[in-house]
Structures are given as C-alpha cells and as structure tokens.
Amino acid sequence: DSGVTQTPKHLITATGQRVTLRCSPRSGDLSVYWYQQSLDQGLQFLIQYYNGEERAKGNILERFSAQQFPDLHSELNLSSLELGDSALYFCASSWGDTQYFGPGTRLTVL
Amino acid sequence: AQSVTQPDIHITVSEGASLELRCNYSYGATPYLFWYVQSPGQGLQLLLKYFSGDTLVQGIKGFEAEFKRSQSSFNLRKPSVHWSDAAEYFCAVGSTNDYKLSFGAGTTVTVRA
Numbered sequence: 001d002s003g004v005t006q007t008p009k010h011l012i013t014a015t016g017q018r019v020t021l022r023c024s025p026r027s028g029d030l031s032v033y034w035y036q037q038s039l040d041q042g043l044q045f046l047i048q049y050y051n052g053e054e055r056a057k058g059n060i061l062e063r064f065s066a067q068q069f070p071d072l073h074s075e076l077n078l079s080s081l082e083l084g085d086s087a088l089y090f091c092a093s094s095w096g097d098t099q100y101f102g103p104g105t106r107l108t109v110l
Numbered sequence: 111a112q113s114v115t116q117p118d119i120h121i122t123v124s125e126g127a128s129l130e131l132r133c134n135y136s137y138g139a140t141p142y143l144f145w146y147v148q149s150p151g152q153g154l155q156l157l158l159k160y161f162s163g164d165t166l167v168q169g170i171k172g173f174e175a176e177f178k179r180s181q182s183s184f185n186l187r188k189p190s191v192h193w194s195d196a197a198e199y200f201c202a203v204g205s206t207n208d209y210k211l212s213f214g215a216g217t218t219v220t221v222r223a
Contacts, residue, residue, distance in 0.1 A: 002153065033210065043200065043213035056208040090153060097142055097161065097209050101154040 003027065004093050004102035012108045018079040021105045025072055025093030031055070032074040033099055034066055038087040049074055081109045112137045112203045116214035123191050124222050131186040131217050133201030142204035143184040144211065145175055149197045157199075160184060171195070196221045 003026035013019055025032050034046040036059075045058035049068035060066075063081075068074045078085060086109045092099035113136045123129050135141055142161050146154040158169025165177040175186045184201060198218045202211040 002155070004153075031209070035211075042215050045210045045212065048208060048210055056205075056210050058210060092154075094209060097204065097206075098144075098156065098159055099204075099209065099211060100156065101146070103153040 002100040002102060004091060004100055006089075006091050006102040006105050008105060009103065010106050010108070012110065013081060014110055015081055015083060017081050017109075018077065019081065019107065021076040021078070021089055021091075021107075023074045023076070023091030023093075023102060025074070025091075026095075026100055029093035029095050029100075030072065031094045031099075032068055032072070033092040033094070034060075034074070034076050035090040035092065035101075036087045037090060037104070038084075041087075043090075046076070078107070083109050085109050112141070112205060112212045114201050114203050114212055114214035116199075116201055116217050118217045119215070120218045120220070122220045122222060125193055126190050129186075129188045129191045129195070129219065131199050131201075131219070133184045133186065133214060134182050135184060135201070135203045136182065137203050139206060142206060142209070143175075143177060144202040144204060145169065145173070145184075145186050146200045146202060146213075147171075147197045148200065148216075154200065157186070191219075191221055193221045193223070195219060 005024045030051045046060040048056040066076045088104045092101045115134045145157040201214045
C-alpha cells in the first residue's frame with residue numbers, strides 16, 4: 001500500500017458525459033501527478049500540482065482539467081468524454097523526487 | 111526531451127532462472143531513473159531508483175539495476191525469479207526540474223514453472 005488513495009476504483013459512463021476522479025496523496029506529500037495509461041499510448045504524464053499550484057503540464061487534452069485543494073487532495077475532471085478516453089488514470093504523490101502511485105481509476109466510456 | 115525505450119515487449123523465463131530487462135533512456139543531463147512494477151489489476155510499485163553515486167542500485171524483492179552512462183542504459187536484473195515476479199515492468203526517466211516521469215512501453219514478464 002503506497003498511501004495514495006484514489007476514488008472511484010471503476011467508472012463506467014457514456015460519451016459526452018463529465019466525470020471527476022479524486023486522489024488523496026500520502027500524508028505530507030505536497031506534489032500530485034496525474035497519468036493516463038492506455039493500450040495505444042502507454043503511460044503518459046498529464047499534469048502536476050505542487051501545494052495547490054499547477055507546476056507542469058504534459059499531454060493533457062483541453063477537455064481535461066485538474067486542481068489541488070488546500071487539504072492537498074486533487075481532482076481530475078474529464079468532460080465531453082469520448083470512447084478513446086477509456087483508460088486507467090493514476091495519481092501519484094511525492095515529497096521530493098520519488099513518486100508513489102495510487103491503485104488507479106479505471107474509466108470506461110461506452 | 112526525455113524518453114525511454116524498453117526493447118523487449120515480452121519475456122518468458124523459467125522459475126529460478128535469472129532475469130534481465132533492458133532499458134535505454136534519452137535525457138540531456140544526469141537523469142533520475144526508476145523501475146516500477148505493475149501486477150495485474152494493480153497500481154505501480156517502485157522497485158528501485160537511481161539519482162547519483164553508486165551505479166549499481168539495490169531494490170526491493172531482490173532486484174538490482176545498473177546505470178551505465180556510456181550506454182544510456184539502466185537494466186534491471188534478478189538472479190533467481192519467483193512465480194510472483196510475473197508482472198509488467200516499467201522503466202522511467204524523471205525530469206530534474208519538476209520530476210515528471212516519462213515511461214517506457216513496459217516489458218511483460220511471464221514465469222513458467
């Protein structure tokens with residue numbers, strides 16, 4: 001158990017819908033990262049927050065957004081969902097240079 | 111830009127045999143390098159990491175990896191594989207600015223009895 005929690009574990013929704021994925025980092029970790037794992041793209045970095053501020057951005061679509069709250073938990077919002085958004089979404093947290101990953105949220109878009 | 115190549119998509123090894131997984135990276139400076147393991151239906155677990163110093167690093171579960179700057183490689187090894195080592199293994203390089211990780215495509219390891 002890494003200490004990073006993600007909810008929900010599974011999410012099934014329809015195209016065009018909007019969903020929110022939640023991540024609680026390890027106690028004391030200020031950084032939160034989001035990654036997407038899909039069969040065709042592999043594991044891709046989406047976005048990083050540090051103590052509430054956006055720190056780095058990767059291959060994140062404009063339909064996706066994220067935020068980190070004062071209690072350091074983070075949410076990833078995915079809107080106007082498409083079939084291709086079906087993937088495993090991981091959150092990771094870190095204090096410094098080593099990231100610890102949560103169990104992931106499996107999103108299925110039908 | 112940073113990138114990682116894992117040349118082997120799938121490796122099959124007998125239980126008790128040795129295992130070596132290859133990883134080549136591209137990064138402009140001294141990289142942060144990691145190996146993670148993902149068991150079916152699970153998240154990513156950190157096996158080991160290299161930042162600096164001794165180029166042979168020890169990790170959990172009996173794994174080790176060797177950093178070779180001249181070959182831009184960070185290969186993972188285990189002397190004797192157990193059935194529970196069947197999983198997917200990811201090599202990653204981390205940015206020294208913001209620590210974001212770039213992952214290889216992964217190597218799936220199958221262990222046969």
